[in-house]
Amino acid sequence: MTLQFRNLNISPEAPVAEWPTEAVQTALERGDLNDWRRIGQELRRDPWGRIARRLEEVLSHSRPYGVAELMEGLLERARERAEAAERKEVADEVRQAVTDSGLTSAEFAAAIGTSGSRLSTYMTGKVVPSSTLMVRIRRVSDRCRSVA
The missing domain is CATH 1.10.260 (434 Repressor (Amino-terminal Domain))
Incomplete structure (x- = not known):
């Protein structure tokens, strides 16, 4: 199934770095491994950047089963590598x-x-x-x- 954003003026094919918080949340909740990989790539590219902050915001109030722990681990490892x-x-x-x-x-x-x-x-x-x-x-x- 292809990820779709509702009520957003951005396409899922747009660079992840351009996604608003709602798009990150949608990708976590309804996306698949390819979408999560794209988020992970952005986290590795900029572990304290806009998407990292948006991910932290989403995970502070939404805990998509299995994905929340995966994303927290990706973010932690990306920051450790950067440090x-x-x-x-x-x-x-x-x-x-x-x-x-x-x-x-x-x-x-x-x-x-x-x-x-x-x-x-x-x-x-x-x-x-x-x-x-x-x-x-x-x-x-x-x-x-x-x-x-």
Whole structure:
């Protein structure tokens, strides 16, 4: 059976990113595996975006049997993957800043006001530095590059 939206000015074939909340709810309640896959793809593309928020809204008041748990799991995994990628990106930036500075890790750590072991956790992604520390990391790296 093909998904149909009633009283909506959008087609089920439109990109999921354009669906209003009512379309997401309809897809969860009356859609099939293909419709749920499309929602899942959008969640993986943007796990905190408009569709993710609309899905959370729908699931806060509607619990389509079996589908609610599936969608919550998809959203959780999509966010975990995105966070892991972001942690890696931050760790890569910290490592590059240390390299670009020309300082040793111990010297760089001292320059940003932390310990070498703490800097190591930032460089491996085990710990994510605060936004203020990231600003400091960038400043120290930039300052060292401009002096060299």
